[in-house]
Amino acid sequence: MTSETKKPERLTRIQRENRTRIREAALEAFSRNGFRGTTLDQIATLSSLSKPNLIYYYKSKEDIYLELFVSLLDQWLEPLVALNIEGDPIEEILSYVRVKLALSRDKPRESRLFANEVLRGCPRIAWFIKKDLKNVVEEVEAKFQHWIDEGKIAAINPRHLLYSIWAVTQHYADFESQITLLQPNKHETFAEAEIYVEQLFRGILTPRNA
Amino acid sequence: MTSETKKPERLTRIQRENRTRIREAALEAFSRNGFRGTTLDQIATLSSLSKPNLIYYYKSKEDIYLELFVSLLDQWLEPLVALNIEGDPIEEILSYVRVKLALSRDKPRESRLFANEVLRGCPRIAWFIKKDLKNVVEEVEAKFQHWIDEGKIAAINPRHLLYSIWAVTQHYADFESQITLLQPNKHETFAEAEIYVEQLFRGILTPRNA
DNA sequence: ATGTTTTTTGACCATGTGATCAGATAAGTT
DNA sequence: AACTTATCTGATCACATGGTCAAAAAACAT
Known part of the structure; x- marks a missing residue:
């Protein structure tokens, strides 16, 4: 030091x-x-x-690369930490989904940077995953579990819920080139996506007995 | 010739x-x-x-690379084409989801190979996406739409349903290193994933009025 | 065994790449 | 203007990399 x-x-x-x-x-x-x-x-x-x-x-080249991750990871963790345990569970989670989808639309390069690194086995950011991300994930999991225990959301695996939110929203950035080849109009794609992901996650979050 | x-x-x-x-x-x-x-x-x-x-x-190096895609793309398209319009819609789709998840578990390298290429903007396989994949996607979309029109599955965007199936299942292969750092036991992860993705897609596919 | 074809390799090359460094130029200070 | 510090660059280096080639070695055929 x-x-x-x-x-x-x-x-x-x-x-x-x-x-x-x-x-x-x-x-x-x-x-x-x-x-x-x-x-x-x-x-x-x-x-x-x-x-x-x-x-x-x-x-060095690596120095530039690493600095990019600092702002990226901050940006991604912030809305996760902001999940308010006092708020309405379904709206809190759907609001996070919307933020994440908007990030895929407006900052796709950041998403691809991250995907690139993880695809390669996190050679340069494993320290961050094991430390900061793991903590945040466990906190979020606890919040989800709390809501499940109170019967506010359906009884699902909280960790995999988070995985699927990441998967679905980031897919629109990471696989943008594939999507664009199938369906060139980006604006239209994201307009449809907003509706679809809301249906998807509302569907699994809503308790069945209610 | x-x-x-x-x-x-x-x-x-x-x-x-x-x-x-x-x-x-x-x-x-x-x-x-x-x-x-x-x-x-x-x-x-x-x-x-x-x-x-x-x-x-x-x-050449590129020759090796391209040959890998031939078997990969065959493997991925086959279960999509096999979707049987005469079968039970929800079971047909869930069965495809299970096949795709099993591929992520058993053949994660193929998934990462594909993700790598798409992340880079499909520089070497755009021809395939635009031709073969686009056709298959449109066929699948038509099947989904048919089931929706008959009220057998909920009224959702068929294309985005497909995107989300790809996103969620492939995530387990493409982001394996991240998942492993958070949760080392691979067998456990996939056992949980099987249950979760079934809930997720059953949730959105099941018609609400039924 | 002999001849023929297939398979394998050591040596080599042209190019691309991350990084260095001494010195030039520009900006800021007095 | 004179001086100091910050910024910038041409030339260069050591190394990695995709690919070539002539010739050796192995496999096969008769």
């Missing part, structure tokens, strides 16, 4: 601008081509910076 | 054996590391053949 390790907030205007441009370019490249499939030359071209200049701002 | 283009079935024992070993090794490598992330050296090591020998059996 030397003073070297902490990131100084003292960034010049140029540093802020260029680091942002690099991240934007890197997101574009990494999300489409994966870590190995992305070259510094690609990122350099996309950001209109020279290759050595990239390394002036980030000490 | 010269005689050059058609693949001769006259393969020697050694050819059959080595081509099989190459495909097995290539599936292992490509499914985990993608096309760009896989090197001929990796495949050579995994198959215990020398690099030039690989090229003796397949004329």
Whole structure:
């Protein structure tokens, strides 16, 4: 824990601008081509910076890649943590589903970046999954179980409920190219998807005896 | 259409054996590391053949990759085409779901191979999606719509039903590393998944008025 | 055994890639 | 203007990678 390790907030205007441009370019490249499939030359071209200049701002290709995950993972966990145990269970969960679907529509590159990493066996973010994500998942599971115990939602496996929410919503981002080839109109696809996923999850969440 | 283009079935024992070993090794490598992330050296090591020998059996890295898709796509389409319009709609669909989930459990590498390709925008299999897959999807959609019109299943978007089946079942293969980090016991995960996905899809398929 | 075809490999090549570095240029400060 | 610091780049390196080729080794046929 030397003073070297902490990131100084003292960034010049140029540093802020260029680091942002690099991240934007890197997101574009990494999300489409994966870590190995992305070259510094690609990122350099996309950001209109020279290759050595990239390394002036980030000490390696992996450094850029890892920084992208910080904001991504924050963004994904936030609405999960926000699930309010005092709120109406079905509406709370459906609201999370809607947020996640909107993320697939508006930030598909982030979703693909994550999918790329997990497909490869989480070589670079296993630490995060085992620590932060696991904790959050267990908290969410507890909330779901609480609602089940109170009879507010149907008795289903809470963990797999979460998996299926992730699967269905992220599918629209991760498999976008397949979906687009089958059905070119993106706006239409997401309009239909909103209706469908609501039916799907309302269907399994609603207690049968009610 | 010269005689050059058609693949001769006259393969020697050694050819059959080595081509099989190459495909097995290539599936292992490509499914985990993608096309760009896989090197001929990796495949050579995994198959215990020398690099030039690989090229003796397949004329390029891309050739190996493409051949893997042929058997994969056959395997995936077959149970879709087999959906029997005369059968009990809900059982027909649930049976497809079970087949697909079993494929994720028993052949996860094939699923990841496909996911890898689609994530990258289908650079090498767009022709297949646009032709064969699109036709099959439209046929399946028609069957679903027929069942809806007869009131045998609930009135839902048939295309998105298919998307969600793919999403949920393939998720167990494609995100296996994430799931394993959260919940190490694979057997348990799939046992729970079988129960959950049945509830999920039975829930949305069952007509509400019935 | 001899000849023929199939299979295998060591050596090699052209290209692409992540990263370095010394020095040039620009920006900021006094 | 003079000086200091931050930013930028051309040239270059070491290494990995897909693929080639001539020739050796093994398998097969007679």
